[in-house]
Amino acid sequence: MLKRSLTTVVSIILLIPVLLFSHTAFFPFAMAVLTLVALFEMFGCIKVEKNLLLTIPLYAAGALLPFIVRYLPDTSKISLGETAVLIFIFLMLYILALLVFTKKKTTCADAGCVFLFAIYIIFGFSGIVYLRDLENPHIYLLILIGAWSTDVFAYLFGVWLGRHKLIPDISPKKTIEGSIGGSIAGAGAFVLTSYLIDITYIGWGYIIAGGILVTLVAQLGDLAMSAIKRQYGIKDFGWIFPGHGGVLDRFDSVLAVSSVMTILFALINILR
Structure with missing residues (x-):
């Protein structure tokens, strides 16, 4: 647990300059x-x-x-x-x-x-x-916040309330209660971030629907990578994040959310 916590802190410290200099x-x-x-x-x-x-x-x-x-x-x-x-x-x-x-x-x-x-x-x-x-340079933050908040709260709710396994053959530790809690909290974080970065002009209905979609896609991405690891008989894809695994272990949900959001906003730009 200490190793995971230290890795999380170091990762956040390294992420800050990436976000601050995202225009370069x-x-x-x-x-x-x-x-x-x-x-x-x-x-x-x-x-x-x-x-x-x-x-x-x-x-x-x-x-x-x-x-x-x-x-x-x-x-x-x-x-x-x-x-x-x-x-x-x-x-x-x-x-x-x-x-x-x-x-x-x-x-x-x-x-x-x-x-x-x-x-x-x-x-x-x-x-x-x-x-x-895009025109609003903060939209990409929805990917990180939507995906990672879903992951974190799914874990916390799973530890706190988890009783029923979600898909034990793929990911034995994930629970239905954790998935529901992560979805609600992740969608809430997505909606709050949308307000803070001022994209409410697209309509609250679209934002709420987007938040729900992002949390579901984030968990799908996580489970898909878990299925691949099971298929090939490995625990983690890499070791670059001690206690967490590799880049694919840490960004599994981010990649799924990024793919879906890129398609959605590309379609919005085409239809405008």
């Missing part, structure tokens, strides 16, 4: 670093870290996309969405080519898992940069 190149750099570490952890889990033909292009995409999201000029002939689609298609075709030309080294199962998880990780962290650079 330091922010996409931090997201790129997190992306690369998360990819390394996932490749190690799937046991493909030595297949450089498979992993290097994905590392490159993970390092570059946060900067592309921020610095692609508004006057560019190609939009941010089109750029993301092109990257997606290139990686898909590249991995399909590997299946043809390196069939002894790259299996269909490995290629499919790597492509799915890499896209999820890369676009999840890059989505945080996208949301940071």
Whole structure:
């Protein structure tokens, strides 16, 4: 418990400058670093870290996309969405080519898992940069507060009131009571933050619905990563956060929430 608490304190201290300098190149750099570490952890889990033909292009995409999201000029002939689609298609075709030309080294199962998880990780962290650079530069905070408050309160309510297991085959310690408590508290934190960062103009109904959606997605992301760890027989993805595991262990719910919120706000911008 002491190790987990110390790691939490140190993580908060390290997070503060990332948030304070989110308007500078330091922010996409931090997201790129997190992306690369998360990819390394996932490749190690799937046991493909030595297949450089498979992993290097994905590392490159993970390092570059946060900067592309921020610095692609508004006057560019190609939009941010089109750029993301092109990257997606290139990686898909590249991995399909590997299946043809390196069939002894790259299996269909490995290629499919790597492509799915890499896209999820890369676009999840890059989505945080996208949301940071919207008209209201504080919207991205909803990802962190919504996801982490749900995690924290689900744990606290689970310890306090937990009696009934949620999905014991995937995550034996999670309870239905903890999930409900985390959802209520997480949605409340989301709504309060929405008020503080002044996005109430979109309507309270949308904000409350968004808060509920975020808490559900956060828990889905957490459970999905737990299912992957069970599938591959590991306890944690990494060790960079002592007592918590790796980047994927700490940001599992954040990646899920970021992906959903990026899609929602992109649609809002298109429909405006």
